[in-house]
Amino acid sequence: METLYLGCLAGGALFALISVLFGDWIGDALGGAFDALSFEFLQPIVLAGMVTVFGGAGILIERYANLTPALGMTAAVLCGLASGLLLYFGYVKPMRGSENSVGYSMNDLVGKIGEITVPVPEKGYGEVMVHMGGSGNTLHTAFSFDGDWIPSGVRIVVIDVVDGTLGVSELDKQEKGLE
Structure with a gap:
């Protein structure tokens, strides 16, 4: 299980880093190919945050909580979902409403x-x-x-x-x- 958690932690952190550095270029290259499949909640930053927190929480729970693997996995999933909700409602949704233009005709x-x-x-x-x-x-x-x-x-x-x-x-x- 620790391998899964480490993979999620590293993969989520790597995805976040790549998104920050090359996100606009990748978005332009794909040209909105996945727009039809997107849900408002499933933004890349939210998904990367959820996967990263799942991995980190899983490692901490496995090492320090002395729970069964099933309970540890459930707790890690709940931590990942909670972080996704916090990211979405605390960052993504407020930022979506802040996009204004001061330009006028x-x-x-x-x-x-x-x-x-x-x-x-x-x-x-x-x-x-x-x-x-x-x-x-x-x-x-x-x-x-x-x-x-x-x-x-x-x-x-x-x-x-x-x-x-x-x-x-x-x-x-x-x-x-x-x-």
Whole structure:
């Protein structure tokens, strides 16, 4: 039994090392060949962790617990499963939800609320800070969509995007026009 446990410990550790060093290259080479067979819980890091902990726990239980081989194997399997659950719910699942992009398209700005930072003349350009929600604020060149002078500090709404420049209008005017 000790040979099985040592093999699992060494194999799991070797698999984890290879995954860290060559994981992206191997994933690209296989091109998603195993995507149809995958289950969300059976991620490579979870499997490697389970096998490694199974092997390590098996060695420790066999040497120090004085259990029968069947009970020792059962305890090692339970330790491996527990480590897999901890890895999945403590690392893999939270990391899956953390994959965000702060990139956006200029057309995504239409309808967003912002504030004039550099006054926008009737004919010409100024600057506007647009609030992007969770990713912060962004500054852009702006022109007055209505052809009105817009002073600094006024809240605006983005109406249009023309050649990478935001066409803006005063938010208060838009709200009054809707009433």
